[in-house]
Amino acid sequence: MARTSGSHSEITGPRLREAAQRLFARHGYAAVTMRQIAAEVGVQAGALYNYIPDKQGLLADLMRSHLEELLAAWAEEPRGAGPVAALEAFTRFHIRFHLERPDAVFIAYMELRNLAPPHFAEIEALRKSYETRLEDILREGRAAGLFDLPDTKLATLAVIAMLTGVTTWYREDGRLSRDKVAGLYWDMVRKTVGA
Amino acid sequence: MARTSGSHSEITGPRLREAAQRLFARHGYAAVTMRQIAAEVGVQAGALYNYIPDKQGLLADLMRSHLEELLAAWAEEPRGAGPVAALEAFTRFHIRFHLERPDAVFIAYMELRNLAPPHFAEIEALRKSYETRLEDILREGRAAGLFDLPDTKLATLAVIAMLTGVTTWYREDGRLSRDKVAGLYWDMVRKTVGA
Incomplete structure (x- = not known):
């Protein structure tokens, strides 16, 4: 019994x-009701809170x-x-990871104001912690004389914005594959940091 | 009378x-009612449509x-x-124009799905028409051998994403002035296009 209920x-x-x-x-966080979420899965609205927190907790x-x-x-x-x-690994990883999760990415960027x-x-x-991963790479490369960066923090923000932008226009049936896009962005990122 | 009413x-x-x-x-388009908009300005909800179209028309x-x-x-x-x-002019213009209009920029990017x-x-x-302005500059520079661009279209999208990203983190009381930020971005954009 416990097993079944748990599953x-x-x-x-x-x-x-x-x-x-x-x-x-x-539809956007503000436009969606808990009742709609319940209906989508066939759960009674009253039973919803057995499974998930309130709408705000759900967004978080x-x-x-x-x-x-x-x-x-x-x-x-x-x-x-x-x-x-x-x-290069970061560039290819960031594009691949984000293209694989369009809904999660959209919410992460669009609904911050609703938290x-x-x-x-x-x-x-958490978001800054991820940025710091890139910033550390840039700082290390700058210290080693491999990158030409007047401002490491700004370069971090610029590279992340450039890469995340791919999610706003990329289409699976477009002229370029994900790998091709990642390769072309790596060429641009490399130049941006003066490597 | 006509004058007063017109004014x-x-x-x-x-x-x-x-x-x-x-x-x-x-609050997001979906969360705002026409009644709230009317109340904000002190107009009766019933009189609203004398001044503006419906909510969808207003967003557009x-x-x-x-x-x-x-x-x-x-x-x-x-x-x-x-x-x-x-x-360089485009880079400085884009950053300045967008930083001066945070609400309009936010809506232009966040509420596209609600159109x-x-x-x-x-x-x-209209958005593509603006992108084309930058693409034309990049194409011209590439044709003149001034820019090193494996893919002009992708470079257009990358540069616009990079520049628009400034609006997500820039603070007037931060460590950098708008001009300083624009100068640092111009350094990065120039490198990105291989100029």
């Missing part, structure tokens, strides 16, 4: 989170999961030796 | 548009005005001679 909850919780992510990405959960997954995936990513290889202050501070800290 | 309408319409822009930027109006103003301002911008000077198809097509065409 049910283990399946329903993630399905509700997936439904919420899809609905938030399509989605953003937290996305960023924790991003940090964990980057920690596992092979990156060769030295700052130039690390920067209440304590959640906002937590999510911002 | 009243000429003032109320823009004030309603400003209020809508502020409310859409703060705001985006259209923003993009038309952007295109007109760039057309007026001094840009020196040749593609390198034009690219109905005919409006979406119109706004997309």
